[in-house]
Structure formats: C-alpha cells, structure tokens
Amino acid sequence: MATIEELSKISSQVRRDIVRMVTAAKSGHPGGSMGITDVMTTLYFNEMKHDPKTWCRCGKGQDVFILSAGHLAPVLYAELARAGYFPVSELGTLRKFGSRLQGHPCVTDALPGVFKPSGSLGQGLSVAAGIALGKKYDGDPTRVYCLCGDGESEEGQIWEAGMWAVHHKVDNLIAFTDWNGQQIDGPTKSVTGLEDLSEKWGSFGWDVIIADGHDYESILNAFALAHNENGKPKMILFKTEMGHGVDFMAGTHEWHGKAPSAEQCEAALAQLPETLGDY
Numbered sequence: 360m361a362t363i364e365e366l367s368k369i370s371s372q373v374r375r376d377i378v379r380m381v382t383a384a385k386s387g388h389p390g391g392s393m394g395i396t397d398v399m400t401t402l403y404f405n406e407m408k409h410d411p412k413t414w415c416r417c418g419k420g421q422d423v424f425i426l427s428a429g430h431l432a433p434v435l436y437a438e439l440a441r442a443g444y445f446p447v448s449e450l451g452t453l454r455k456f457g458s459r460l461q462g463h464p465c466v467t468d469a470l471p472g473v474f475k476p477s478g479s480l481g482q483g484l485s486v487a488a489g490i491a492l493g494k495k496y497d498g499d500p501t502r503v504y505c506l507c508g509d510g511e512s513e514e515g516q517i518w519e520a521g522m523w524a525v526h527h528k529v530d531n532l533i534a535f536t537d538w539n540g541q542q543i544d545g546p547t548k549s550v551t552g553l554e555d556l557s558e559k560w561g562s563f564g565w566d567v568i569i570a571d572g573h574d575y576e577s578i579l580n581a582f583a584l585a586h587n588e589n590g591k592p593k594m595i596l597f598k599t600e601m602g603h604g605v606d607f608m609a610g611t612h613e614w615h616g617k618a619p620s621a622e623q624c625e626a627a628l629a630q631l632p633e634t635l636g637d638y
C-alpha cells in the first residue's frame with residue numbers, strides 16, 4: 360500500500376500524463392480527469408485489491424472498477440499504465456487510429472483493466488450494481504467501485520440504479536461522485552440543478568459519505584468508512600476542483616473537453632513535478 364507521500368508523487372505524474380496525452384491527441388477531457396486524479400490514485404495504489412498480472416475481465420475474486428463517466432478515460436488510462444496494466448509508452452497513442460486507448464474506453468480493443476465500454480453517460484452505475492449482486496450470488500467477498508460525474512447524475516438511469524442497488528442490498532458496491540460542480544456547458548446548478556446530492560442519495564437509502572477529494576487523509580478515511588457491511592450501497596461524494604493542479608485550468612468548465620496548446624502544455628507541466636519519469 361502506498362504512503363501519502365507516494366500517492367502524491369503518483370498523482371503529480373498522472374496529471375502530467377493527462378496533460379501530455381490530451382495535448383498530443385489535440386482533443387480530450389483533461390479538466391475532470393485532473394480533478395479526480397487524487398481519488399483515482401488512492402483507489403488504484405491503496406484501496407483496491409487488484410493485480411495486473413492476474414487481471415481477468417470476468418472480475419471474479421478481484422475488486423472491479425467501472426468508469427461510468429467515460430470521458431474521464433485519460434485519468435483511468437494513466438492510472439492503469441502507472442499501475443502496470445500496460446506499458447506507459449502506450450499513453451502517447453491516446454485517440455489515435457488503431458490505438459487501444461480510444462477517447463472513451465472500448466472493451467473490444469481489449470485494454471487490460473477495462474471492464475466495460477463507456478461514454479454514454481448514466482449507464483455504468485447500473486452495470487456496477489449488477490456485478491456487485493453477481494459477486495453476492497457467487498460468495499465472492501471482493502468489491503465493486505464506480506466513478507460517476509455530478510453532471511452525469513442528471514441522467515435518469517443513475518437514479519434507477521440507485522433504487523435497484525438499495526432493493527438488492529448490494530453493500531459491496533462503493534460508488535463515488537466527482538462533485539466538482541461543473542459539467543460540459545457550465546456549472547451543474549445552471550444546467551440542471553442537483554441541489555444537495557447528499558440529501559438525494561440519503562433519501563434513496565444509500566450510505567452517504569462526504570470527503571475532500573484532494574486530501575489523502577480524507578479520501579482514505581472515506582474509503583475505510585465505505586467498507587461497512589450494513590446492507591446498504593455506499594456513495595462517496597468527493598468535493599473536487601476541475602483542472603486541479605494547474606492554476607489556469609482549475610475551477611472552470613472551460614477545460615472539461617479542450618486540449619492545451621503546446622505553450623499551455625509547457626506552462627502546465629512547469630506546475631506539475633515529474634516524479635516517475637514521463638512516458
């Protein structure tokens with residue numbers, strides 16, 4: 360298990376990877392990816408029971424991660440590569456013809472570590488809940504994790520999954536939301552206001568945990584609390600900042616889906632220490 364200092368170093372490198380990948384591809388989604396990086400690093404390097412050497416798409420006997428907000432693919436790819444699922448050099452192929460790293464995850468290209476294609480928002484939580492129930496039927500004690508966006512939570516299917524998961528008591532499901540208050544067209548409150556997400560998930564019968572998505576103690580504590588086997592699915596609401604780590608990308612939806620120019624890339628990298636070596 361990685362220490363907080365190690366987690367912080369990995370996150371800095373992952374943010375560099377994201378900026379470099381999206382700049383090279385000339386398109387992609389850096390803002391949300393950089394905002395949820397600290398959580399995703401904690402998930403892959405401290406929280407989940409997984410092993411790239413024995414990974415299997417069937418998901419049996421291992422923790423499963425489902426990316427419901429598929430546009431956050433850059434952070435998933437960078438974490439998977441840094442965790443050893445495929446060579447880090449492959450990160451440079453993001454969004455290229457023939458690459459296994461498409462703009463949204465695509466299982467048919469068989470990228471290790473990816474359980475499900477995504478990109479159409481709203482669907483992943485349903486899949487994650489189904490896998491969690493399958494694990495219960497199998498007597499498999501491992502867990503299912505699922506990342507949703509707050510803008511994504513404006514999709515009705517998220518709330519169908521919410522009801523279903525409670526009905527089936529899948530307390531081995533740990534969903535988490537990137538609660539950055541932003542989505543593609545602007546602040547979520549100006550698109551379709553979500554109001555108090557904590558109250559909403561609580562009223563659906565979920566155990567709700569609120570945490571600071573840029574504070575490792577808070578992230579670790581949230582995951583530890585979510586291990587409670589009390590018959591209820593868990594929703595961790597991570598307060599995050601879109602574009603976190605680079606001053607001119609932080610806190611605005613403008614970087615939801617835009618590639619930095621070569622100059623902006625250099626300026627961003629100057630703010631993100633290279634800790635593990637660039638790909």
Ligand SMILES: Cc1ncc(C[n+]2csc(CCOP(=O)(O)OP(=O)(O)O)c2C)c(N)n1
Binds near residue numbers: 390541
């Ligand atoms: C079903 C569906 N509708 C619309 C879109 C287009 N779309 C892509 S990302 C996005 C906003 C998602 O917002 P959020 O989940 O908050 O992600 P963030 O902006 O924080 O990265 C939208 C509407 C989509 N991918 N799928």
